Amino acid sequence: MTMPTKVIIEEVLGGLKKVGGITASAVVTRDGLLVASDVTGEVDAETFAAMTATMTGAAETAISEIQAGSLDRVIVEGETAKIISVGAGSKALLVVLAASDAPLGLVLLKIGDASRKVNKILE
Amino acid sequence: MAIEKLKAKLIKQMLEKGILDLKKVLEVDAKNGRISIRGERMLLTSALGFANLHGSVQKIAGKAAPAIIRGYGSSCGKRDFIGVWKAWLPDIEVETVLSLFPVIYSTVGWGKVIGVSLGQDEGRIIFKNCFEADAVLRTCGKRDSPQCHFMTGYLGVLFSQMTGKDWQATETGCEAKGDEYCEFALTTK
Numbered sequence: 001m002t003m004p005t006k007v008i009i010e011e012v013l014g015g016l017k018k019v020g021g022i023t024a025s026a027v028v029t030r031d032g033l034l035v036a037s038d039v040t041g042e043v044d045a046e047t048f049a050a051m052t053a054t055m056t057g058a059a060e061t062a063i064s065e066i067q068a069g070s071l072d073r074v075i076v077e078g079e080t081a082k083i084i085s086v087g088a089g090s091k092a093l094l095v096v097l098a099a100s101d102a103p104l105g106l107v108l109l110k111i112g113d114a115s116r117k118v119n120k121i122l123e
Numbered sequence: 124m125a126i127e128k129l130k131a132k133l134i135k136q137m138l139e140k141g142i143l144d145l146k147k148v149l150e151v152d153a154k155n156g157r158i159s160i161r162g163e164r165m166l167l168t169s170a171l172g173f174a175n176l177h178g179s180v181q182k183i184a185g186k187a188a189p190a191i192i193r194g195y196g197s198s199c200g201k202r203d204f205i206g207v208w209k210a211w212l213p214d215i216e217v218e219t220v221l222s223l224f225p226v227i228y229s230t231v232g233w234g235k236v237i238g239v240s241l242g243q244d245e246g247r248i249i250f251k252n253c254f255e256a257d258a259v260l261r262t263c264g265k266r267d268s269p270q271c272h273f274m275t276g277y278l279g280v281l282f283s284q285m286t287g288k289d290w291q292a293t294e295t296g297c298e299a300k301g302d303e304y305c306e307f308a309l310t311t312k
Contacts, residue, residue, distance in 0.1 A: 032190025033291075050190040057187025064185075 005121060006036045012117050013038035019110045021102020023081070026095050027088060027118050028053050035092060035122075043097075052095040056085045073108070086111055089119035127212050131219040134211065138226040145230075163206070170232075170254045173273065174262035189272040196276025203277075204284040217241060220285050224248075237304060241282065246290070246309035248278060253305040256298040269294035271305050278307055 013025045017038060026037035026045060032053035037045040060071045076083040080100050084107065088094040094115040098107050150159050158165050176195075181188040208215060225236035234253035240246055250256075259270040271294050279292035289312040296302035 030186040032187055032193065050187075050194060053187040053190050054184050055187075057185035057190075058183055061183060061185040 008121050009036040009118055010038060012114050012121070016096065016110060016114050019107060021099045021107060022096055022110070023099060024097040025114075026052075028093050028095060030057065030091055030093060039097075048095070052083065052085050053093060055083075056087075056093055073111075075104075084108070084111060086115050088115040089122055092118060092122055094118055127214045127216070128219060131212055131215070131223055135223055135226055138230045171258045171262055173255050174258040177259055177270065177272075178263070192272035193276035196273035196278075197280040198276075199273070200277035200280035201284060204281055208281075208285070215285070217286055234305070241286070241309065244311045246282065248292075248307045248309070250274075250305040250307075251298075251303075253298060256305050259299040265301055266297075266299050268300060269297035269305075270299040271297055271307075274305070275307060278309070282309055 009027050013027065013036060016022050016025045024037075024039040024041075024043060026039060026049055027035040028049035029035060030053060032050040034046050034049040037049070039045045039048065055076070056071070056074050059074045063069065063071045071087070074083075074085040078100065082098050082100055082102070084096045084098060086094050094111060096107070096111055145160075148160050149165070152158065158167065177188065177192065180191050184191055208220070212219065221239055221241060224239045228250075229235050232254065234250040234257075237249040237251050239248045253271055253274060255271040255273050259266060275292040275294050279290050282288075282290045282292075290309045291312050292307045292309050294305060295308050296304055296306035298305050
């Protein structure tokens, strides 16, 4: 990972934070390594990267097991926040942390745009 | 510090000459179903079990399997740093670690360490006959990507603990994908 690539991805992630309700985001490889993140507070970005990749990988194998096509996204809803994970090309994932009351439609739209940008950057 | 260096030199010589015979330090208590070394319970099992671990984790976590195996390696690296390295040589210096590293890991059967180097921001460790690559290769055949995920987690944490710097290990060559050696690049995060 060259430094400019990481900086460009961080800019994309920075843009996501302007969307109401999104509090943090990260790009991770599908095997759980952190590429870039916009995470503040007490969240350990690297542990979060490994956990979300594992969560998404397990969801993918579950969808494949029931022969339900390919995985679009994983949404985990907690009491005060939700985690949304989507593919950003064949090698990476975009993971977003949003407030529980964040407008899901808008958030998903912006995540879709950002994941396509990240995919292009990593190609 | 001079005592530490002398101690390290003695350990190295002892291991190189094969004076530390694992059969002699292994305490077998067949009556109670226990084997141990210096009071620490050990488990003798086939190294091929690592290939089973890879397969089982992959079945559940898919492409994210390396994250879980790396995590296991990291926790073992941290435990070994405290339980082995720090226990033997409390004031150990990086230079001493580098000189002892090959003989220690060869003695415990992890593979033959061909080379180990560590600079300010990068390092390199080369293993021949690494147990993890060997297990995957023998069980699953030749793979198209590096397979020593336990080793990458282990080495990254071990060197981070030893130096106080945050290192990440990446496997750049792997015997399980047909390379001559398993080669690990260390970079600062």
